[in-house]
Amino acid sequence: MTTMTAAQVRLHTGGMEPDPEVPERPRPPRVYPAAYKLRVLAEYEQLDKQGKGALLRREGLYTSLISEWRKQRDKGALEAFQPRRGRPPTDPLARENARLERENARLRDQVARQAKVIEVQGELSALLGRLATSSDDPAGEGLAASEPSS
Numbered sequence: 001m002t003t004m005t006a007a008q009v010r011l012h013t014g015g016m017e018p019d020p021e022v023p024e025r026p027r028p029p030r031v032y033p034a035a036y037k038l039r040v041l042a043e044y045e046q047l048d049k050q051g052k053g054a055l056l057r058r059e060g061l062y063t064s065l066i067s068e069w070r071k072q073r074d075k076g077a078l079e080a081f082q083p084r085r086g087r088p089p090t091d092p093l094a095r096e097n098a099r100l101e102r103e104n105a106r107l108r109d110q111v112a113r114q115a116k117v118i119e120v121q122g123e124l125s126a127l128l129g130r131l132a133t134s135s136d137d138p139a140g141e142g143l144a145a146s147e148p149s150s
Helices: 006-013 034-046 049-059 063-075 092-136 141-146
Strands: none
């Protein structure tokens, strides 16, 4: 066996740089969703030896992964991972009910404000009516008679 120095390697490779296609950092391990594992296992178990090999090549998997997934499935570990991440799905009826309750509360507030405005307008109209009749009375007795005494 002969060993080559770095200079000899450069001379032999023509001074080529390292392959730019090689990643600087290795890829992190792939993560497979539980549904994918179950689907591949079901398909794998129905195939013959050649079909199994073709499936593994197509999916880029190894038999050791299949064995591990089988153990997980048998222990029930895959079913534990079935629920999706994020918010749990809500019942459409409950969501609609909550929306209608919020809208109902908003409309009740709006009606209460409008009733108060109508009440104030009524009081203002009565006061303006009394002022108008008192301005017709030259002595100002109409206003004094309509006001309650304290």
